Amino acid sequence: MPLLEREGLLDVVAGLLAQAGDGSGSLVLVAGEAGSGKTSLAREIRARAESRVLAMEGACDPLTTPRPLSPLVDIAADPEAGLDDLFDAETALDVFARVLDRLRTTIRPILLVIEDIHWADEGTLDFLRFVGRRVADTKAVVLCTFRDDEIGPDHPLRMVIGDLVPRATTHRLKVEALSIQAVEALLGESEFNATELHRLTGGNAFFVTEVLATASSLPESVQDAVLARTGRLSHEARKVVNAVSIAPRSLSVDLAHALSGAEPADVDEAVISGVLVQTNGDLRFRHELARSSVEDSLPPAQRLADHRRMIALLQEEETADLARLAHHATRAENGELVVELAPQAALQAESRGSYREAAAWYRSALEYSDLVEPDQAARWRIALGRSYRVLDQQLDALREQEMAVDHFRQTGATVDLANALVAVSTTRWSLSHLVEGRAAVDEAIGLLEPLGESSDLAHAWYCAGYHWMLARRRDESKDALEEASRIALAVEDEETGRLVDYIFGTTEVVMGDARKGISILEETYKKATNVGDEFLRIGALGMLGSGGGEVRLYQPAIDALNHAIEIASSHDLDSGVSYDWAWLARIHFEQGLWDQAVYYAERVMSGPPGRGVISPVTALGALGRVRVRRGDPGARQALEEALRIGASCEMQHIWSPLCGLAELAWLQGSTDEIPPILGDIFERALATDSPWARGEVGFWMWKAGAIDSPPDDAAEPFALQISGSWRQAADVWREIGCPYEVALALADGDEDSMLEAVAIFDSLGARPASQWLRSRLRDLGAQSIPRGPTEQTRSNPAGLTTRQVEVLGLMTLGLTNSEIAEKLFISKKTVEHHVSAIYGKLGVTTRAKAIAWAGESGAEK
Amino acid sequence: MSLRGPIDTFEIEPEIPVRKEKAAMPRYMVERTFPEGLEIPSTSDGLKACLGVVDKNGSEQVTWVRSFVTDDHGKTFCIYDGPSPEAIRRAAGLSGLPVDSISEISVLDPYFYVGGAA
Numbered sequence: 001m002p003l004l005e006r007e008g009l010l011d012v013v014a015g016l017l018a019q020a021g022d023g024s025g026s027l028v029l030v031a032g033e034a035g036s037g038k039t040s041l042a043r044e045i046r047a048r049a050e051s052r053v054l055a056m057e058g059a060c061d062p063l064t065t066p067r068p069l070s071p072l073v074d075i076a077a078d079p080e081a082g083l084d085d086l087f088d089a090e091t092a093l094d095v096f097a098r099v100l101d102r103l104r105t106t107i108r109p110i111l112l113v114i115e116d117i118h119w120a121d122e123g124t125l126d127f128l129r130f131v132g133r134r135v136a137d138t139k140a141v142v143l144c145t146f147r148d149d150e151i152g153p154d155h156p157l158r159m160v161i162g163d164l165v166p167r168a169t170t171h172r173l174k175v176e177a178l179s180i181q182a183v184e185a186l187l188g189e190s191e192f193n194a195t196e197l198h199r200l201t202g203g204n205a206f207f208v209t210e211v212l213a214t215a216s217s218l219p220e221s222v223q224d225a226v227l228a229r230t231g232r233l234s235h236e237a238r239k240v241v242n243a244v245s246i247a248p249r250s251l252s253v254d255l256a257h258a259l260s261g262a263e264p265a266d267v268d269e270a271v272i273s274g275v276l277v278q279t280n281g282d283l284r285f286r287h288e289l290a291r292s293s294v295e296d297s298l299p300p301a302q303r304l305a306d307h308r309r310m311i312a313l314l315q316e317e318e319t320a321d322l323a324r325l326a327h328h329a330t331r332a333e334n335g336e337l338v339v340e341l342a343p344q345a346a347l348q349a350e351s352r353g354s355y356r357e358a359a360a361w362y363r364s365a366l367e368y369s370d371l372v373e374p375d376q377a378a379r380w381r382i383a384l385g386r387s388y389r390v391l392d393q394q395l396d397a398l399r400e401q402e403m404a405v406d407h408f409r410q411t412g413a414t415v416d417l418a419n420a421l422v423a424v425s426t427t428r429w430s431l432s433h434l435v436e437g438r439a440a441v442d443e444a445i446g447l448l449e450p451l452g453e454s455s456d457l458a459h460a461w462y463c464a465g466y467h468w469m470l471a472r473r474r475d476e477s478k479d480a481l482e483e484a485s486r487i488a489l490a491v492e493d494e495e496t497g498r499l500v501d502y503i504f505g506t507t508e509v510v511m512g513d514a515r516k517g518i519s520i521l522e523e524t525y526k527k528a529t530n531v532g533d534e535f536l537r538i539g540a541l542g543m544l545g546s547g548g549g550e551v552r553l554y555q556p557a558i559d560a561l562n563h564a565i566e567i568a569s570s571h572d573l574d575s576g577v578s579y580d581w582a583w584l585a586r587i588h589f590e591q592g593l594w595d596q597a598v599y600y601a602e603r604v605m606s607g608p609p610g611r612g613v614i615s616p617v618t619a620l621g622a623l624g625r626v627r628v629r630r631g632d633p634g635a636r637q638a639l640e641e642a643l644r645i646g647a648s649c650e651m652q653h654i655w656s657p658l659c660g661l662a663e664l665a666w667l668q669g670s671t672d673e674i675p676p677i678l679g680d681i682f683e684r685a686l687a688t689d690s691p692w693a694r695g696e697v698g699f700w701m702w703k704a705g706a707i708d709s710p711p712d713d714a715a716e717p718f719a720l721q722i723s724g725s726w727r728q729a730a731d732v733w734r735e736i737g738c739p740y741e742v743a744l745a746l747a748d749g750d751e752d753s754m755l756e757a758v759a760i761f762d763s764l765g766a767r768p769a770s771q772w773l774r775s776r777l778r779d780l781g782a783q784s785i786p787r788g789p790t791e792q793t794r795s796n797p798a799g800l801t802t803r804q805v806e807v808l809g810l811m812t813l814g815l816t817n818s819e820i821a822e823k824l825f826i827s828k829k830t831v832e833h834h835v836s837a838i839y840g841k842l843g844v845t846t847r848a849k850a851i852a853w854a855g856e857s858g859a860e861k
Numbered sequence: 862m863s864l865r866g867p868i869d870t871f872e873i874e875p876e877i878p879v880r881k882e883k884a885a886m887p888r889y890m891v892e893r894t895f896p897e898g899l900e901i902p903s904t905s906d907g908l909k910a911c912l913g914v915v916d917k918n919g920s921e922q923v924t925w926v927r928s929f930v931t932d933d934h935g936k937t938f939c940i941y942d943g944p945s946p947e948a949i950r951r952a953a954g955l956s957g958l959p960v961d962s963i964s965e966i967s968v969l970d971p972y973f974y975v976g977g978a979a
Contacts, residue, residue, distance in 0.1 A: 598947045623947075632946040633889065633965035767962060803954070833917050833955045840957055 003037070003044050004182040009173050013045050016141045016171065017053055020109040025138035027131070027164060031148035032175030035206030035222070035289050038145035041175055042113050045143070054108045056081045059115040062288065063248045064330050065345070065360040066121035067323035068352040071114045072099065092123055092353050096130045103131075103138035110140040116288075118146040118157055122354035125160050132164040148174075156356070166827065168818055177203030186212060206287050213274060226293040230275055236262050237269040240283075244276060245294035246306045248327060250284035258313050259306065307332030322348060326361070335368035343380065350387070359387040375413065378404040382423055389427060398427045415456060418444040422460050429470060432613075432648045438467055458487040458496045466503050470650055472688035474511040481507065498527055502540055509547035510652075511689040518548060518556050538564050542580060549583045550652060551692055551715075552736050557587060578604050582618035586656065589622040592739040592764050594630065595803055597622050614653050617646035621657035628664045629740060631767040635664055651684045655693045662700040667768040674704035691715040698722065721745050727753070740764060747773055751782050758786065804841070807834045812851045888926070889949055891939045892961040898934040917955040921948040940966070 003010075009030075016026045032038045046055045056078060058071025067073065072095060076086040083102055089095045103110055117128065131142055151157050164170045178186075183203065184194040190212060201207040210225040214232075219225040230241050239260040244251045251259075253267060260266075267283070270276040275290070276283050285291040295303065307328045314320040314328065326345045329337035346361035362384035369377035381400040388397035401424045408417035421444035428437030441464045448457040461484035468477035481504045488496040501524045508517025521544045528536035541564035548557030561580045568577045585600035604619035624638030642657040658681050665673040678697055685693035695715030701707045702722045710719035717736065721729035726748035733741040739760055746757035754777055761770035777785050810820045817835065821828040839845060842853050893899075901907045918925055923943035930937045943949050946963045953960050 595950075602947070627946065630946075632963050633887070634946055803951075827920065830920050830955075833920060837955055837957055 003040060004185060005176070005178060006037070006041055006044065009041060009175070010045060010048065012171065012173065013141065013143070014048065017045075017049060017109055017111065020139050020141050021052075023137065023139055025103065025135040025140045025142070025169065027135050027167075027170045028141060028143040028173060029161065029164070029170065030143060030145045030173045030175060032145070033149045033177070033204065034147050035204045035287060036175045036177060037205035038175050039115060039287075040205070042115070042143060042145060046111060046113070049111060052108065053111045054080065054106060055111045055113065057113045057115070059249065060117055060119040060121070060124060061248050061323075062116075062119050062292075063323060063327040065323065065327070065349075065357050065364065066119060066124075067321065068121050068123045068349050068354045068357060069095065069127065070121065070323075071124060072127065075099075075112070092126065093130075096127050099127075100131060100134055100138065103135070103140040103142075106139050110138075112140055112142045114142070114144045116146060117144045118150050118155070120157065121349075122156070122356045123349075123352045125156055126353060129160055129163060132160075132167070132170060136169045167822070168828070178205055178208060179203065183208055206289060210290075222289055223293040223297065226290045227297055229273070230294060233273055233275065234266065234269060236260075236266040237273070240266050240270045241275055241294060242298060242302075243306065244283050244285065245291050245298070246303065246310060246328075246331070247284075248324065250279075250282040252281050253278070253283055254281070255310075255313055255317075256283050259309055304332055308334060311337060326364070330364055335371050339365050339368050339371050343383075346383065346387075355387045355390045359384055359391065362387065374407060375411065375416065378407040378416070378420070382420055385423055385427070389430070394427055394430045398424065398431070401427060414447050414451065418447040418460065419456055421447075422456075422463050425463055425467070429467060432650060434467070434471055434650065438464075438471075441467060453487045453490050455488075455491055455493045455496060458484050458491065458493055459499075461487065462496055462500050462503065465500065465507075469503055469507045469510075472511060472650070472652060472690045472693075474507065474689040477507045477511070478504070495533075498524060498531075498533070498536060501527075502536060502543065505540075506543040506547050509543070509553075510550055511691075514548075514551045514553055518544060518553065521547070522556075538567060541567070545580055545583050549587045550690075552590065552738070554587055554591060554737055558584070561587075578607055578615035579618070581607075582615045582622070585619050585622035589626050591737050594626045594765070597626050599803070601626075613645050613649060617642050617649060617653050617657070620645070621654075621660065624657060625660040625663070628660050628667065629764070629766045629769065631667075636661070639664070651681060651688060651693060652690060655681055655685060655697055659696050659700055662704070666700070666703055667772060671704045674700055675706045678704075678706075686711060689713070695719060717741065717745070721748065724748075740766060740769070743769065743773075747776075751777070751780065754782070755784070755786075762786075804834050804838050807831060808838055808850065808854050811835070811847060812854050886922075886924075886942045886944060887965050888967065889941050889943060889946065890964045890966045891941060891949060891953070892963075893937045893939065893959050894961050895935055895937070895959070899930065899937060900934065914956045914958075918943075918952045920955070921952040923948050923952040 013028060016028065019026065030038050030041065042057075046053075049055070056075045058074035061067055061070050069092070072086065075081050076083050081102075083099065086095060086098055089098055103112070114124075114128075117124070120128070128144065135142055146157065165172060178198075180194055180198045180203075183198045183201075186208060187194055187197070192211070197208065197211065201211065207222055207225065210222070210229065211219060214225060214228045219228055230238055233241065240256055240262045243256050243260040243262075247255075256262070256267065257264075267276075267278075271278050271283075274286070277286055285294070298306070310328050311325060311332060311334060314325050322341060322345050326338065326341040328334075329341055342361045342365035346358045346365070349355070349358040349361060362380050365380055366377060366384070369380070381404040385397040385401040385404070388394070388400065401420060404420040405417065405424055408420055421440045425437040425440035425444070428434075428440060441460060444460045445457070445464060448454065448460055451457075461480050465477050465480035465484055468480055471477075481500050485497065485500045485504075488494075488500060501520060505517045505520030505524055508514065508520060510517075521540050525537060525540040525544075528534075528540060541560045544560035545557050545564060548554070548560065561584050564580050565577055568580075581600050581604045585597050585604065588594070588597035588600060601619040601623040604615050605623075620638050620642035624635050624642060627633070627635035627638060639657045639660045643654060643661075646654045646657070658678055661677050662674045665671065665677065678701055681693075682697050682701055685697050691713050692715045694711040694713060695718030698707060698711045698714050699718045699722060702710075707722075710722040714722075717729045717732040720726075720732065721744075726745045730742050730745035730749075730753075733739075733745055743757040743760040743764075743766075746753040746760070749757075754773060758770055758773050758777070761767075761773060774785055806824065807820055810823060815823065817831045818828055821831045824831070835847075835850075838850055842850055844850050844853060901910055915925055918941075921943065923941055926940040926942060928937050928939040941949055941952075943952070946965075949963055950960055
């Protein structure tokens with residue numbers, strides 16, 4: 001049957017294949033409802049390209065829990081693809097890299113088709129992100145089909161699509177329903193009325209062709225149409241059809257024979273009638289809709305029996321696929337088999353990074369938990385909890401872990417109970433339930449100590465140390481970590497030893513000798529790199545970033561954060577990077593680089609939702625404080641939103657936004673509002689060992705007249721200013737790199753220093769502070785106050801904004817506008833606007849002249 | 862699509878959810894100072910300049926509503942709809958326009974309360 005109304009789409013893809021031949025690859029996302037003809041389109045593309053193109057095909061399965069990397073498994077099995085050793089690779093990332101390499105080094109252009117990505121498992125989604133971001137310099141067209149009407153707003157595929165669509169190398173095609181004219185053309189000699197048929201089928205290609213095949217009268221639904229067609233087969237042939245219907249995608253002819261007991265002639269009849277299609281040794285339906293229509297129509301008892309027989313048959317085949325077997329086991333309600341296979345499938349999924357699938361498999365196993373030892377079921381719950389934690393579903397994790405705790409309490413299994421309690425405590429800390437977390441880990445330690453030194457005990461002490469670090473209690477943290485370190489050494493547990501160093505380094509940074517802490521963390525990073533511990537690598541960088549940021553050691557913090565972001569994006573590990581972006585926002589705010597701070601904050605706020613509260617709290621806090629200092633609207637809203645989201649967070653996450661509200665009150669002349677705002681956090685800060693919290697909160701309390709001397713152990717520049725040593729304070733702030741704080745300190749000085757402060761405020765665009773200081777100067781009778789503030793950009797003669805300086809810098813490196821857009825995560829159009837603004841400000845008309853100007857003036861870094 | 866019932870017509874929702882709804886956008890007043898005085902000739906060049914501003918604003922979802930200019934062309938008061946004050950600043954940067962201050966505003970005119978309105 002010829003394809004109708006698809007010429008436009010076919011032309012687009014043909015063009016992309018030609019480009020691929022020239023070394024310019026692309027990703028094509030083909031959307032359409034079920035039965036609209038996406039697969040037929042893919043087939044037609046392949047047919048038209050003939051042997052000019054090397055075609056590879058893989059598909060995602062509608063299994064109850066998908067098989068990890070299913071389409072890649074299909075491709076590896078294809079001898080023509082040249083990827084037989086694909087799964088010899090060690091990690092999922094290596095697998096992806098090998099595929100990418102094949103797409104780059106091929107001689108003929110490659111058409112890689114992946115069908116039904118709405119059923120994709122997590123590993124496949126990672127693959128799509130990986131390849132979609134790097135397809136530009138391959139010689140391939142990666143074409144994916146999916147049902148856009150089946151992906152709801154929370155579907156994981158949406159995030160992947162959202163990530164890939166803005167790229168120039170991604171193309172979206174839609175396979176539309178057929179028009180009435182097309183239906184008419186398909187009717188040919190048939191007696192049906194085209195308009196009626198079109199109304200009934202909605203122009204759905206599959207449905208139209210099914211109806212035309214049955215030919216007698218208009219059916220009511222897809223299922224009726226399909227069953228009408230199968231109903232005309234002989235009893236024997238129908239048995240074959242039923243057998244094929246219970247397999248998730250296709251069934252080998254041999255298995256179909258074995259399951260149905262039918263003869264080759266029956267199989268032929270089913271194929272000739274068009275109900276089944278045979279490719280090589282496999283039978284399948286023309287469409288998933290047909291398959292599910294038939295499977296759903298089977299009487300339940302028969303369906304169960306068929307699934308059970310299928311299991312028996314698959315087990316005779318030695319190469320039976322684990323996920324497929326487990327799928328049938330679940331559908332066959334074969335509990336024994338499920339509890340045997342599902343946990344294995346879960347481990348397989350974990351090793352492939354598919355935690356959503358791993359969680360689903362553990363849940364399947366737990367449905368039959370009465371068939372196994374209760375201890376085993378409890379351990380599954382802890383494993384399930386681990387998967388949930390990776391997916392950031394903390395409440396679900398807590399529920400499973402607490403059930404495990406309850407069970408082990410009853411059985412009195414001490415070590416299991418202790419480990420379960422430790423698991424609970426880490427989840428509690430992710431939820432900011434500090435009190436409950438502490439109670440759990442204390443109980444765990446109490447249970448393990450009498451049993452002597454062990455890895456479990458070392459790990460429990462480590463968790464206690466982590467907790468105290470989060471609570472900003474220096475001595476308690478160090479004591480716990482020392483104990484953990486001692487025991488880890490005694491039992492030669494190097495992994496726990498590294499974790500201890502990581503938290504000990506962090507403790508030093510935020511509560512002790514910051515530079516010493518930084519070098520400990522840098523050492524930990526190196527060790528983690530050497531042993532290939534990815535989580536610890538990124539963890540160490542994260543702590544360098546947030547810890548260094550908290551104590552205002554900006555350079556090592558910025559380097560670490562950028563490095564962490566780079567590693568995460570080259571590994572496509574996007575979760576957890578939000579907090580790094582958020583800290584870049586806060587650091588740039590403190591450095592007076594407000595355009596950049598806004599950019600980073602907006603990145604966090606426009607990212608995936610529901611990934612933990614500390615990122616939006618930090619990002620909104622930075623955004624709100626920028627608005628306070630600029631005098632822009634929305635300052636209070638942003639800060640109050642941050643504090644609302646962070647209501648149950650530890651002190652270190654909320655002291656800055658609270659100081660923002662205090663600063664706002666001060667700038668508006670309402671200093672009496674400050675003690676109510678800060679009273680509570682001030683007490684909390686004094687109860688911890690955090691010098692910078694004591695310093696900054698103490699500073700604003702002092703401005704409000706609530707205290708008259710610096711708190712003990714407050715950070716140096718704040719302590720100096722509160723004590724009246726404003727000039728020294730300004731010097732320290734200059735060294736740290738906080739221009740606004742320099743100006744605040746100078747504002748406490750004599751007329752000359754106040755004038756210097758006004759100039760600094762003006763250059764930052766800090767309108768409220770500038771106006772306040774000017775009016776103070778006027779009140780003091782000062783003479784030479786400069787004229788009103790004018791828009792200036794810091795230390796930049798041409799008046800380029802920080803963003804424009806960034807763009808110009810990348811232009812001098814020879815990047816094209818598209819490459820600049822990709823690098824800065826903005827649209828190409830925005831880059832073009834910046835470029836033309838740059839030309840305008842520099843008074844040039846060509847790129848070369850702009851780059852030459854940059855070279856001469858050395859204005860940008 | 863239901864397997865059992867008749868085919869319903871239904872809406873296919875757009876793939877990427879629209880993040881900001883136009884209706885909810887705040888309105889801002891931007892004050893600008895032009896030390897040299899703002900000159901927009903009433904020629905096709907002037908038209909081009911104004912339309913250029915409109916176009917650049919679009920990339921930040923910012924809409925230029927209207928501006929008021931002082932007699933000496935030294936100050937303008939410009940009304941914009943936009944998602945945030947930062948978008949206003951970026952849009953201004955794209956067109957090379959100075960920003961003295963931004964305020965969020967709503968409308969009040971003499972007849973606002975007539976007839977028990979609002």
